[in-house]
Amino acid sequence: MKFSVTPYELPLVVPFTTANATVARRRGLLVALADGKHIGYGEVAPLPGWTPIDADQASTILRGAIASVEAGRDLDDVLDELEASPEVRAGLSGAAADFAARRQGLPLARFLDPDSSETVAVNAVVGSGSPQQAADAGLDAIQRGFSVIKMKVGVAAPEVDIERVATMRSTVGALVELRLDANGAWDASTARRVLDSVAVFGIAFCEEPVAGIDAIADLGAESPIPLAIDESARTVDDVARALGTGAIDVVVIKPQSMGGPDLAMRAVRLTREFGAPPVVTTMIDSAIGVRHALHVAAASGATLAHGLATSAMLTEDLADPPRIVDGTITIGSLPGLGVTPG
Template sequence: MTPTLSFRRFSLPLESPLETAHGRIEQREGFLVKLTDGDAVGYGEATPLPGWTESLEACERGLEQARAVLSTEGTSRAIDTVDDRVAARHGVTLAVADLRSARDATPLYQYLGGDALVGRVPVNATISDGTPGETAEAVETAVSRGFDCCKLKVGVRPVETDIERVQQARAAAGPEVELRADANGAWTIEEAESAIEGFADYGVSILEQPLPAGALEGHAALRGRGVGIGLDEGLLEHGVDAICEAGAADAIVLKPMALGGLDIAQQISAWLRELEVTPIVTTTIDAVVARTGAVHLAAAIPDLPASGLATGELLAEDLGPDPVLFESGSAVVPQAKGLGVSGLWSE
């Protein structure tokens, strides 16, 4: 029997609008993907994000083409059809992996090659922009919930204020909690240098994307000053080889939706480890299917540091129940066969 691909569009409102370099985001729009082969079913998610992936319309066209090719030429050719549309490829490949791992009666992370049993993966708390007092309060709340890594959004306020926010965050967190910061490319080289000098005093471990994505040499120049440099947007613009040849990063953030799927993110993570660069997995404010896939990916990567997987709270609605529990600063990895998601599709 030939597998069949179905998909439907969704729109999920955010709890609060999110301001990005590419505009204001008030909802996440994408496609829930379903692959059926006899009595076996696999789910995927294709949720484009402006500035990171193809457009919603291009994603839909890609899924339509994959559906047509799948019916005549099979799964591999269907995936090839969406190679240049990363969100669509993510949706198709995740559905294939879910179906196959469910058929094998194994959790997805084991299908991806993970250890026999991974119960938990560490996650970071994301601390939104706010006043120094609001930042300290948010960090205190996160630590009380068991998080031992907090990532602060910086770059919206003056550098001096962000340094004060980090100071207050450290006071609230105590000496043992890891602090990171993410500037989303907001700073000039001079601003980044000032921020790093101040952040180093309070033990910030990683500063993500302090400069615009194009500034590879600038990021290289910021390394070795007491705070590790992480690249996020820079990965898509330059690729691993260019980043590592320039010596521009201590860590690289992997977003499966923006890279084209769990398989590609996993390949890059292994490559980074060989190059002695730390991989970190995060979502792109995805719905439950893609978020759960990212948790399985994290479970399949040995010794992964705390990653940005606790993002479901950013959505006011979701596609279905979340099978991932978050407790004591960790994501509890689903052990059901496949992804472990259910209650998603109404015919």
């Protein structure tokens, strides 16, 4: 069994800005695990502004971890020690899971959970922009077959966001599911005001209206709209704590930032225990990361639409991204991730 690492850079169609970085190229590391007969793939894709480390730092940590395994240490022990570098862990555990699934001839989703779904619903994302621009983008998504739209909020003034939601609802009609994601941008009183104002438009849930598990849970106790946790719950322990508050309705799980498919499935099992469904999403990963998230989504059995429609943001990719037809991805019967890079 041998690991190999290939750095990659994938230009974005439109550069995007996070809290403290502008990202024009998605940089990461493709990890392969092979034994001469079977091969498995994972990726390490830290996102500047979102994760504490960048691709260069991840590369150093990854190569050190691989050297430990090659020196004879047990992979599970090395993975345990990568708790503080979940993106690196995700690449190694992802490659190991894909390898094991291919060796058994099973799609990764089936390997992760025998009762995995055959299809996965996905949502469209509408970024910032004027109320009319957002509504036009929503209409375009509907025409492409999506029936769930997530709107990014919290960048414009609260009044503008309220108008954006109103315009979106009147444009796409009553049957489309609308979700909001504020990425923790609001303070508690702004969040309460906006959520109270948009509740009439039938919002399925709002991700991260305020920042932090406790702040979201406090708001959740009186919010007219169900609340979801995303970046405030990075680890399985965070997810357990958030669900333990009893005020979180939906949990967003990013296999890349949680440390890989095994830990993502641990979080999925917690959501089942607490009856708060998971939504599995990418971090604008390459097709390898998107497919890892896809298989976790299928293994979760959750019927909510998942956040996997991000491949169109990249001008190139490491492999074929999943095909989305009418807002749905079909898993198929190919073993592992179902795709080979290159």
